[in-house]
Amino acid sequence: MSEAAPTGFSSQDLFDFPDPYPLFAAFRQSTPVFLARSMQRDTWLVSRYDDVARVLRDNETFSSRANSQMQDVMGRSIIEMDGREHQKHRSIVQHAFHFKSIAPVEESMARTLDELIDRFAADGRANLVEAFTEPFPIRVVARIAGVPIEDFEQFKRWAIEIIGYVKDPERGLEASRRVKEFLLPLIAKRRVDPADDVLSRVCTGEVDGQRLSDEEIVSFMRLLLPAGAETTFRLIGSTLFALLSNPDALEEVRANRQLVGAAIEETLRWETPVLFVARETTVPVELSGVEIPAGAMVTPVIGSANRDETHFPDPDRWDLHRGADDHLSFGGGRHFCLGYHLAKLEARLAIETALDRLPNLRFDPERPSRILGLAFRSPKSLDVLFDPA
Numbered sequence: 301m302s303e304a305a306p307t308g309f310s311s312q313d314l315f316d317f318p319d320p321y322p323l324f325a326a327f328r329q330s331t332p333v334f335l336a337r338s339m340q341r342d343t344w345l346v347s348r349y350d351d352v353a354r355v356l357r358d359n360e361t362f363s364s365r366a367n368s369q370m371q372d373v374m375g376r377s378i379i380e381m382d383g384r385e386h387q388k389h390r391s392i393v394q395h396a397f398h399f400k401s402i403a404p405v406e407e408s409m410a411r412t413l414d415e416l417i418d419r420f421a422a423d424g425r426a427n428l429v430e431a432f433t434e435p436f437p438i439r440v441v442a443r444i445a446g447v448p449i450e451d452f453e454q455f456k457r458w459a460i461e462i463i464g465y466v467k468d469p470e471r472g473l474e475a476s477r478r479v480k481e482f483l484l485p486l487i488a489k490r491r492v493d494p495a496d497d498v499l500s501r502v503c504t505g506e507v508d509g510q511r512l513s514d515e516e517i518v519s520f521m522r523l524l525l526p527a528g529a530e531t532t533f534r535l536i537g538s539t540l541f542a543l544l545s546n547p548d549a550l551e552e553v554r555a556n557r558q559l560v561g562a563a564i565e566e567t568l569r570w571e572t573p574v575l576f577v578a579r580e581t582t583v584p585v586e587l588s589g590v591e592i593p594a595g596a597m598v599t600p601v602i603g604s605a606n607r608d609e610t611h612f613p614d615p616d617r618w619d620l621h622r623g624a625d626d627h628l629s630f631g632g633g634r635h636f637c638l639g640y641h642l643a644k645l646e647a648r649l650a651i652e653t654a655l656d657r658l659p660n661l662r663f664d665p666e667r668p669s670r671i672l673g674l675a676f677r678s679p680k681s682l683d684v685l686f687d688p689a
Contacts, residue, residue, distance in 0.1 A: 446497025
């Protein structure tokens with residue numbers, strides 16, 4: 301058995317850890333699979349690309365039921381379901397996230413982005429996380445979901461507090477309760493008068509001939525709304541950070557907007573928004589020569605796999621022309637991210653709009669920005685200067 305001493309990570313590290321990549325590199329070299337005793341439950345950390353890819357794609361051996369640890373705040377949702385149960389619940393809404401289904405909302409996304417930038421374009425400076433990257437995705441996912449949110453700032457706080465349950469359980473549970481109270485009247489209305497949105501789909505959809513209960517619908521929406529906003533705002537912020545940190549690449553992208561997609565893909569590899577996920581073994585299994593028993597928690601470290609030097613040459617360097625689209629940031633197997641088309645569309649439009657509307661965009665040297673986090677990573681702030689409109 302390969303075993304490591306406790307690492308001593310705190311819940312605050314999940315959001316504020318400065319740079320985990322040297323630690324991940326050491327894991328890959330010396331103990332690519334080891335039992336960590338620093339979490340709430342002992343877990344086998346898996347750090348190499350090939351092993352992480354196997355864990356994510358082999359849904360029979362590595363069950364998603366490990367995610368039931370989030371039931372207190374999320375309720376029972378599709379992220380902890382396996383097999384036919386997972387597929388049936390996913391099938392109710394997957395069409396709504398197909399690229400053909402989200403294309404019609406592109407125009408409204410563009411309007412939303414312009415409205416957000418109009419608020420600060422004349423100032424010549426802004427914190428883009430606070431003013432742009434955070435508020436945009438929650439508006440988009442709310443529209444697609446069919447949730448008429450009037451107070452976006454309040455809903456954004458709920459979303460972030462639900463995601464931050466590990467950091468502050470009391471606030472996470474309170475946010476979860478408030479979201480439920482907000483959703484129940486909407487669910488009752490959609491059951492009687494459905495519309496063309498995700499909420500209506502889950503209200504009218506069936507699994508094994510049975511409609512979903514209110515609690516099941518709340519659990520699905522409680523997952524969709526925060527997750528759809530949280531990961532995408534982090535992707536947009538990290539992509540802008542990468543471009544601003546690489547002025548030559550930024551000029552290339554300014555001159556050729558076809559390269560925006562390449563910048564997003566490389567950022568997904570270089571700084572994935574979510575660094576690890578949870579799985580549980582259903583049978584004994586061997587990874588990198590290490591035997592893992594059945595019923596064990598396994599943590600595939602996506603952030604480490606995406607910087608595995610045996611798969612991605614010079615992996616710590618952000619390279620606009622790398623052309624590697626086989627990163628693992630959207631997961632794999634049956635649980636491959638349902639909203640990956642939407643996330644990449646939102647990121648592309650946001651980057652293009654920022655470059656169009658904020659001439660001479662650059663870092664504010666008086667307010668340095670950093671990417672932080674151990675579980676979730678992105679800039680906590682992105683202070684920039686630009687030529688006022």
